[in-house]
Amino acid sequence: MGKKSLSSLDWVSRFLDETPGDEEIGGAPRQVQGACWSKVEPTPIPDPILRLWSTEMADELGVIEGGEEFLGGNKIANGMRPYAQRYGGHQFGNWAGQLGDGRAITLGEVNTGSKILELQLKGSGITPYSRFADGKAVLRSSIREFLCSEAMHHLGIPTTRALSLVSTGEDVVRDIMYDGKPAPEPGAIVCRVAESFIRFGSFQIHTLTGDFDALKKLVDYTVKHHFPHHNVDNDDGLIEWLKQIADDTASMIAHWMRVGFVHGVMNTDNMSIHGLTIDYGPYGWLENFDPGWTPNTTDAERRRYRFGHQAQIGTWNYARLLESIGPLMNEPEKLYDALEFYEVRYQKYSNALWADKLGLEEFNSEDEELVKELISILQSVETDMTIFFRLLSKLKEPNIEELKFAFYDEDKIPIDKWNNWLNKWWFRVNGEPNLEKMKMANPKYVLRNWMAQLAIDAAEKEDYSVAIELYEMLKNPYDEQPNYEEKWFQKRPEWARHRVGCSMLSCSS
Ligand code: AMP
Ligand code: MG
Numbered sequence: 442m443g444k445k446s447l448s449s450l451d452w453v454s455r456f457l458d459e460t461p462g463d464e465e466i467g468g469a470p471r472q473v474q475g476a477c478w479s480k481v482e483p484t485p486i487p488d489p490i491l492r493l494w495s496t497e498m499a500d501e502l503g504v505i506e507g508g509e510e511f512l513g514g515n516k517i518a519n520g521m522r523p524y525a526q527r528y529g530g531h532q533f534g535n536w537a538g539q540l541g542d543g544r545a546i547t548l549g550e551v552n553t554g555s556k557i558l559e560l561q562l563k564g565s566g567i568t569p570y571s572r573f574a575d576g577k578a579v580l581r582s583s584i585r586e587f588l589c590s591e592a593m594h595h596l597g598i599p600t601t602r603a604l605s606l607v608s609t610g611e612d613v614v615r616d617i618m619y620d621g622k623p624a625p626e627p628g629a630i631v632c633r634v635a636e637s638f639i640r641f642g643s644f645q646i647h648t649l650t651g652d653f654d655a656l657k658k659l660v661d662y663t664v665k666h667h668f669p670h671h672n673v674d675n676d677d678g679l680i681e682w683l684k685q686i687a688d689d690t691a692s693m694i695a696h697w698m699r700v701g702f703v704h705g706v707m708n709t710d711n712m713s714i715h716g717l718t719i720d721y722g723p724y725g726w727l728e729n730f731d732p733g734w735t736p737n738t739t740d741a742e743r744r745r746y747r748f749g750h751q752a753q754i755g756t757w758n759y760a761r762l763l764e765s766i767g768p769l770m771n772e773p774e775k776l777y778d779a780l781e782f783y784e785v786r787y788q789k790y791s792n793a794l795w796a797d798k799l800g801l802e803e804f805n806s807e808d809e810e811l812v813k814e815l816i817s818i819l820q821s822v823e824t825d826m827t828i829f830f831r832l833l834s835k836l837k838e839p840n841i842e843e844l845k846f847a848f849y850d851e852d853k854i855p856i857d858k859w860n861n862w863l864n865k866w867w868f869r870v871n872g873e874p875n876l877e878k879m880k881m882a883n884p885k886y887v888l889r890n891w892m893a894q895l896a897i898d899a900a901e902k903e904d905y906s907v908a909i910e911l912y913e914m915l916k917n918p919y920d921e922q923p924n925y926e927e928k929w930f931q932k933r934p935e936w937a938r939h940r941v942g943c944s945m946l947s948c949s950s
């Protein structure tokens with residue numbers, strides 16, 4: 442099938458046509474009642490320039506490169522019917538009330554022939570859900586979102602996607618570290634793509650405002666279009682549907698744990714109903730293996746969303762989703778089944794990921810001890826997670842010598858401890874770990890925080906070559922790609938240890 446321009450794609454509006462909306466059009470931030478969306482218009486920008494383009498996403502949509510007038514929000518094509526979604530959420534454990542798309546505007550849904558995908562501009566100006574903010578996005582956070590969401594896709598991890606990044610030609614003022622030093626930064630807009638952007642918080646807002654009619658309509662809509670094999674006319678059907686969401690969410694979080702991804706803001710408004718990684722804000726990648734690490738400075742004290750806590754937060758968030766569906770059930774006690782199911786599924790995925798990372802044919806109960814010990818030794822001195830597991834995937838004999846490059850200070854390696862563990866593991870796999878399996882579970886290249894920062898530093902000087910190089914490299918994260926090795930298969934450089942944007946990220950974006 443030939444590719445088309447953005448404006449001649451087959452645009453549809455299922456969400457607007459089939460769920461309750463806001464009477465008032467557009468504008469000023471306000472509390473909206475009983476609606477799933479508000480109609481809005483993107484705010485025009487002075488100088489849209491297309492800077493990054495995902496050819497893989499474009500192929501899926503069947504769209505030819507270009508269309509910055511639409512991707513920057515300056516024009517609306519026939520068939521596009523822009524809106525902002527209303528949702529609520531628990532932020533850092535507390536109910537925050539109405540949140541919604543404060544700086545995201547959906548252009549519409551595109552029927553590609555095989556599926557229907559929603560296209561959304563992030564950073565396109567004020568909506569009724571913008572609360573006290575400006576609805577814009579800065580270049581630095583947009584580059585992080587574009588690169589990371591595409592990298593996650595190529596790692597095989599469910600995620601929202603990015604089609605494009607357009608620079609806006611206008612500055613946006615941000616106080617990056619919230620320390621009273623606001624400064625202008627270049628603005629940008631990412632066009633992101635997903636089957637939908639419905640979140641746990643999309644349901645919560647109706648339940649917590651007592652609007653069970655809107656809740657029922659949104660559930661029926663979601664199931665009809667996104668879970669068509671489910672029937673939610675009765676309690677058992679609702680539980681089956683919720684178990685599907687449990688499964689998808691557990692699988693997504695296990696993938697994050699496999700590759701060392703820390704989401705950073707696992708609020709219930711950032712939990713996709715499809716189990717997609719969504720909302721790339723102050724996320725980060727583990728460099729030294731530290732389960733207590735979070736990149737998010739806003740969470741630095743409690744570290745609620747630290748790496749090692751993500752599965753438990755998944756449980757907590759999923760319980761909030763279950764509660765929000767309770768009013769539609771005759772016997773809400775049945776929701777406990779679903780909650781238990783999440784835990785069982787997560788354990789299953791977690792075991793499988795360790796089996797893959799360690800090249801075991803399958804995970805046995807005795808392997809728990811082996812993994813526990815590994816996690817403990819990995820923390821004894823500063824050890825790079827990605828490099829360690831990648832080198833482990835090539836090991837010819839159980840000797841720590843071959844893994845030295847993963848350590849920040851080779852003199853401090855606890856050699857006996859390591860050789861002892863390596864021998865246990867070697868014995869477990871009969872000297873033949875499944876190396877092919879390991880290489881597909883232990884990526885060689887991930888978007889380390891300092892790598893994204895180098896791309897940002899260059900882009901802020903209008904040089905997008907680093908961003909493009911990373912985008913190309915991260916299309917094949919499991920391949921050796923020796924041409925990139927010297928530059929990018931590296932531990933965190935010293936300059937990045939304490940630099941804002943590398944070791945510390947705020948929600949300011
Ligand atoms: P986040 O932490 O990015 O998931 O955002 C939480 C909430 O704040 C969401 O409702 C966002 O739409 C909103 N928000 C974040 N940044 C902005 C902004 N610059 N303008 C308007 N709303 C924003
Ligand atoms: Mg969000």
